[in-house]
Amino acid sequence: MYTKVVQLFLFVLLATTSSFAFPDSTSVFSISGNVDTYYVYDFNKNPDYELPFFMFNCKRTNEIAVNTGLLSAKYSTRRTGANAGFMTGTYQQVNNKTDIELLSSVYELNGGVALDDSLQVWFDVGIMPSYIGFETILFQDNWTVTRSLCAEASPYYVEAAKLTYRVSPSVTVAGIVCNGWQRIYRVAGSSGMSFGTQLTMLPSEGVTFNWSTFIGSDDADSLGRTRIFNNLYGMFSVGSKVSFIAGFDIGVQSPLPMQQKNDIWFSPIVVCKIQPYEQLAIALRAEYFHDPKGVVFLTGSANEFSVGSGSVTVEYSPVKNTCFRLEQRLFSSTEPILKNNGTTATLNAILIAAFSVRFP
Numbered sequence: 001m002y003t004k005v006v007q008l009f010l011f012v013l014l015a016t017t018s019s020f021a022f023p024d025s026t027s028v029f030s031i032s033g034n035v036d037t038y039y040v041y042d043f044n045k046n047p048d049y050e051l052p053f054f055m056f057n058c059k060r061t062n063e064i065a066v067n068t069g070l071l072s073a074k075y076s077t078r079r080t081g082a083n084a085g086f087m088t089g090t091y092q093q094v095n096n097k098t099d100i101e102l103l104s105s106v107y108e109l110n111g112g113v114a115l116d117d118s119l120q121v122w123f124d125v126g127i128m129p130s131y132i133g134f135e136t137i138l139f140q141d142n143w144t145v146t147r148s149l150c151a152e153a154s155p156y157y158v159e160a161a162k163l164t165y166r167v168s169p170s171v172t173v174a175g176i177v178c179n180g181w182q183r184i185y186r187v188a189g190s191s192g193m194s195f196g197t198q199l200t201m202l203p204s205e206g207v208t209f210n211w212s213t214f215i216g217s218d219d220a221d222s223l224g225r226t227r228i229f230n231n232l233y234g235m236f237s238v239g240s241k242v243s244f245i246a247g248f249d250i251g252v253q254s255p256l257p258m259q260q261k262n263d264i265w266f267s268p269i270v271v272c273k274i275q276p277y278e279q280l281a282i283a284l285r286a287e288y289f290h291d292p293k294g295v296v297f298l299t300g301s302a303n304e305f306s307v308g309s310g311s312v313t314v315e316y317s318p319v320k321n322t323c324f325r326l327e328q329r330l331f332s333s334t335e336p337i338l339k340n341n342g343t344t345a346t347l348n349a350i351l352i353a354a355f356s357v358r359f360p
Contacts, residue, residue, distance in 0.1 A: 026078040034070040034358040036089070036139040039063070043349040044340040051350065052331065052338055054297045054307070056095040057137060057147045058352060067091050067354075068137050070107055079114040083128075091137050095156060103127075103184050108157070122164045127184060130155040131162070131176060131198045132212045132231045134245055139356040143245075143273045143281070144313045145327040146352060149289040150249045150267040153296040154231065155182035155214075160196075174198040181218040181227065189220025206237030226254045227295075245271040253295050265291035283313040303335035325354040 040051065042061040049061045058067055072085035085107035092105060110126025135142050135151040160178035167173060176196035179186050186193075194216020201209040214229040233247030250266040269287035276282075291297050292304040299305050311329035318324075329350050336344035 027076065029075045030073070030360070032072045032074070032358070032360060034068065034072075034138055034140075034356070036067045036069075036354065036356045038065060038067055038145065038352055038354040041351045043351070044338070044345065044347075046339045047342055048339075052348060053300075054149065054152055054305070055146065056152050057091050058145065058354075059090045059094045061350070065090050067139070070138070072107070079117075079119070080112065081124075082111040083108050083126075085109070095137075106184075120166045123161070124164070125161040127157060127159045128162070130158055130182070131174065131196060132214065132229075134210070134233050134235065134247065138358075139325070139354060140321070140323060140358060143271055143283040143315075144285055144311060145325045145354045146311065146329060148269050148271075148285065148287055149307065149309060150231075150247065150269055150287065153265075153267065153289065153291070154229070154249065157182060158196075159184045170202040172198075172200045178216070180216060181214065183218075187218060187220060189222060190217060191221055192217060208235040210234075223256060224254070225256065228252045241275050243273045243275075245269070251295065263293040263295045265289070265293075265295050279317050281315040281317075283311075283315070285309070285311045285313075299337045301337065303337050305337065306334040307337075308332045321359065322357045323355070325352075325356075327352040327354070 038058045040058055040061040042049075042051070046061065049063065051059050051061060058065075066089040068087050068089045068091050070085055070087045072083065074084075075082045086105050087107045088105060106127050108126070108128050110124055110128045112122055112124035115121040115123055129136060132154045133151050135147050137147070137156055139145060158176070158178040160176050162174055162176045164172060164174040174197065176198070178194050178196060180190065180194050194214065196212065196214045198213075199211045203209065210231075210233050212231040214227065216227060217225055218227055219225045229249070229251040231247070231249050233245060236244045236246075238244070247269045248266070251264070253263045255262055267287065267289040269285070271283060271285045274282045274284075286308075287310075288308045289297070290306050292306065294305055297305040309329065309331050311327055313325055313327040316324045329352070331338060331348040333346045336346050338345045338348040340348070
């Protein structure tokens with residue numbers, strides 16, 4: 001598998017550089033990389049050495065592991081751009097099982113063009129990071145080591161066509177047509193496309209508001225189900241040392257033929273980052289996820305998914321583009337859906353040590 005991934009990356013790299021043979025004055029070609037490593041101690045000592053079923057990042061416990069190793073190539077001119085990124089690690093092994101083996105190693109593979117000379121309207125198409133949420137799979141893009149429950153429950157990537165319009169320096173809107181809810185290929189038996197929107201506003205310095213939506217299906221046409229999802233969050237800076245993120249996700253899915261009521265799930269979250277020194281930061285997180293019908297987190301039992309979580313993360317960054325992190329996280333469920341050394345439980349505590357480096 002990895003030989004195929006390397007061959008595909010080299011093919012894309014050669015194709016990109018060949019188009020770079022006669023560049024214009026604005027063309028830029030770059031290579032970048034990222035390695036995120038971790039060690040998880042699970043206080044519940046689960047015999048399968050994995051975090052709970054609803055966690056896809058930092059999945060393995062009691063071993064040193066790579067969550068994401070990423071190598072990317074980017075090519076751009078003033079009005080065009082292309083991105084190719086390929087990854088390996090436990091995230092790729094766990095999260096991309098729904099798609100074919102080779103494409104599951106693709107982090108992004110897309111191209112775009114500005115449709116006007118003022119660069120206000122862009123068209124992008126291909127496999128790209130999701131437009132939903134404030135987190136990515138890369139450690140240094142986030143304030144915490146592990147991803148929030150709302151991030152794990154929503155797409156990390158989409159294969160889509162995206163039209164972005166920069167209304168003003170502080171307002172950007174986008175429309176998305178995609179193959180489904182984190183799908184490279186449509187679900188078997190599904191003939192329709194899914195759609196999304198994104199509105200990003202920067203009303204003042206240090207303040208960002210985002211509203212992303214999804215409407216489509218993650219089922220075959222025969223089931224006749226529609227999923228509608230809203231993701232809202234705000235990011236706020238209080239001076240130079242304190243920042244907040246407050247978010248709320250809510251989704252509605254139409255019922256199966258034998259059901260009468262829509263299935264609803266929701267998730268509020270608050271994250272606070274305190275940075276007393278340039279090289280030191282502390283992040284506090286509190287969140288709750290309620291999915292009683294198991295739309296996105298199916299418990300495999302009669303018990304419903306209703307989980308709260310809190311975490312404390314300490315980060316030390318000795319030099320630029322590197323960081324050490326230590327995180328304590330607790331999960332608390334209203335019903336015994338968590339594992340505890342071969343039995344079920346309502347509590348699960350983990351301790352995570354992580355190191356991340358990226359270049360350039």
